[in-house]
Amino acid sequence: GMVSAADPRAAAAGVEILREGGSAADAAFATLLALNVVEPQSSGIGGGGYLVYADKGAAPVTFDGRETAPHAATGTWFYKNGQPMEFDDAQPGGKSVGVPGNVRMMALAHQRFGKLPWAALFQPAIRLARDGFKITPRLHNSLSKYPATGALSFEARAIFYQADGQPKPAGTLVRNPAFANFLEQLAARGPDSFYVGPNAQAIAAAVSNAPHNPAPMTSGDVASYEAKPRPPVCGKYRVYRICGMGPSSSGGFTVFAALKQLERFDLSALGPQSPTAWHLIAESERLAYADRDKYLADEDFVRVPLAGLMDPAYLAGRSALISPTATMGSVHAGTPAGAEIVCTPEPQPERGTSHFIAVDRWGDVASETSTIESSFGSGLMVNGYYLNNELTDFSFRPEKNGCPVANRVEGGKRPRSSMSPTIVYGPEGQVVLAVGAAGGSTIPAQVIKAIVGVLDFRLSAQDAIALPMIYSPADTVYVESGTFLEGMIPQLKALGHSGVRTLPAATFKANAIEWANGRWSGGADPRSEGAALSE
Template sequence: MKQLVAALALFLLPAPALAQGMVSAADPRAAAAGVEILRAGGSATDAAIATMLALNVVEPQSSGIGGGSFVVQYDAKSKRTTTIDGRETAPMAADPRWFYDAEGKPLSRRDAVPGGRSVGVPGTLRAMALAHRKSGKLPWARLFDPAIRLARGGFEVTPRLNNSLTQFAGHVDAGLRAIFFTAGGAPLAVGSTVRNPEQAALFERVARLGPDSFYVGAQAQKLVATVNGAARNPSKMTLGDLAAYDAKERPPLCGKYRVYTVCSMGPPSSGGVTVLMILQQLERFDMGKLGKNSPTAWHLFAESSRLAYADRDQYLGDPDYVQVPLKGLLDRRYIAGRSALIDATKTMASVEAGQPAGAPPRVRVAPSEVPGTTDLAVADAAGNVVQVTTTVEGPFGSGLSMDGVVLNNELTDFDIVPEKQGYLVANRLEPGKRPRSSMAPTIVYGPDGKVRVAVGAAGGSTIIAQVAKALIGVLDWKLSAQDAIGLGLVYAPGMTATVEKGTELEAMVPALQALGERVQVAPMGLKANAIERVRGRWVGAADPRSEGVAMDQRGAVTVIRRVGAQPNRPSE
């Protein structure tokens, strides 16, 4: 598309003769925004914030300041990894039966999503502000410039955005329809120019006045009025809910995989711990020798996945509200016991959660997330690295908007029914609580302590499998990050293994079935981004299923072989 080519061409300019920074994002215009900030002297954190804001403009179905984020940062000077929890919270008026109807029956997830009750207090701006205070270099307002230009000056509709608008035309509110649909009610065609002046004005206010202007005052009043006045599922959010929200610095979740140190986001995200469990349960197998073309390797991956997902579904939740047996789940003896259940020659008959040390009595509830979200990775010339996964949950979130910004439906990531078989579930909804997430922004360090690869993904609960697969691809199969992301996926959160349609793995279905795998073939809404260190320089990667790119500080774009669109899946 002409605008995308022009956006890239703007950055094909000479750059200082120094080590180059790198940005990987799901849209070229967002990557270009991050590069602009790097070239202006910004840090990796500054560039990540600018990229997130630009994604809010050009990929509104996936993320934005109306949603939440998890941030993993590596500081090259202190050699320290930090993580920031910008996950949304439930209003204080919420209770475990928040999503029950007037007759006292639980709503289906489909009926719970639209409208105000699914909207959590947004956390992304607070996460940005905390990250900027810790490691930003440029003024806060400067980071908004690229996104404001896009929103006010206009941007072109991409095939992915058009597809989302087409699929979810009945989901979005009048405010979004006024921006993204014709007067006759049709989604804007690919290549059409969109302008979002209300969003530009909102960004200008937040840039000038700071993040508090979103959480208190007139803007907060508008948000509360929007969700509480929704025609469907009105909420009971208060101004106090917004004013009280704060992003939290959480301890990074780090563990060993072979000679590497893997650091990710801990609870309330389940992503980091589940990725680590998948990897560590596979350590006793020579995955490198088996290789990416081995059905046995993918069978092992499926077996390890279903064990880890079972524990995830049963035990993970917001650690400020429920007891999470994190040490027990990652204890090497426990991991060895779970790994012993994996047989390279056959599939286990059934899978149940284990009993790690410190685990309270609970029952398993299967995940209900849908494909959505977006991811980005940034490295600067000083060696600082930031990995961010950010979301409004499902496509276009709750369907509600405010000043051109989509409001999330994150509260439907809670388990709607708060108890099962007489036990309270870990991820039940409670006042002020943060819903469990699958987001898994991850930074991996080599035995020399230097960053080896930073990777994250979008796509609901498939995020965990995508990140684990990419890490095995890079660390065991010695693939480039680009090739590892591009590999097909076997997704096995339960006994059925889904093999990604249209990939090289389809040919392995008979061999997987011969190993006892119950297999279905289906398209998946996958999208990942990564940056890796190769021979002392940054190399970027972006998912060939997406419209994303990796762009270095000079503006040079990684060449990515695109794959065909995946039909009949929600577009992220």
């Protein structure tokens, strides 16, 4: 078995569970809980996520643990004085908090695929929280960018900040006894204790009485949350089968669409040093993101024309718009079969998240992405964990020029997500790659690049993740600063990409595990503090 995660201490927690005879599901959940302790700015039980799970190489099962809006939420939830709020004003405090979904999702998958007792999965995280963990440079950097006054809960400030308001230095041993105590209770009492009783009441009270943006959330909102199995989104790319997460995630479609639109081009012959190859990837991303922005939303509330979007004939038509020698003009969403009249909203910023993968000795594979959205989520802390700010992933405007926006706010609805946990199957039906990433709306682009790197450029998963990033969600192409892609900017401009900008490496964070040469091999993003550890 093996675990790849964004922090070696979290990967070690998952490996510990594997050694005790746990399944990939068990190890993934132990990793999630440990990440909540050591990487609190990115993920945890105060947020939500998605899990793509392959049981011994079988067809995948996907679980939706995305957060939901309180039932009181309406389309103008993020309005102030009759106008949509600015993101930076909407993000902190109560209004941005969705009902957390990770614990229900954990319980649902553990019930089906777990081998160890529920309580066993909590022990590594409990030790980390009680005995202490050192602040890493990445966590310290997040704390430095997030002033102590922004961590709205006093208990959060006490853990991570000094009396003068400055973050504690990197290397400082810190403890989170409140979280350790809560994890012990959750381990002993089971998942329902998160959603009913004192914890649910504490979540509702923190949101309703927040010092900034208080919003009506009830303990009934928390109690009524459901994690859901969903149909996976799968399609054939060359000789491989790509499987990911369906709505409310946009990741499964966006990743597959971009790959399928690239299928007619010989990327292997071009290779990773070719400006044409990166131009083609950027152009395909532009098309996929345009469809994503217009059509993808929570399918429980909006009719998503997913079959039409995934149809190979539709994607072939979209691919025909791509030229290897010139750039498309402004890109617009297509009209797939089954599309209803909805309007494309202005995109919202997305910033946080963590991805991790576990494989076990029986061949089960768990590819899971977990998030609380922005760094430290809403800034509100309950029982030692941060509450998310996922509701800012909704479109703030419910309509555009009188036309409904698919991803508008509605009570009980899940905001659209970019999370893209993915499993790739080889021609014989075996799992050959599990991959995912963190980094908001760049997530699908990171996964696309990693899959192209492995399947087309014939790189190891580690080397594919380490490839520089290109991200092209609209008419601007972003390339990773300080890499050979920055050196290709003149060639990209010669192909017609007038708006080429750079993004810092810290934006990106991916993890992968692949089956190669008869064994599992892990990859962790060199831009992060991640690690891949064997059982």
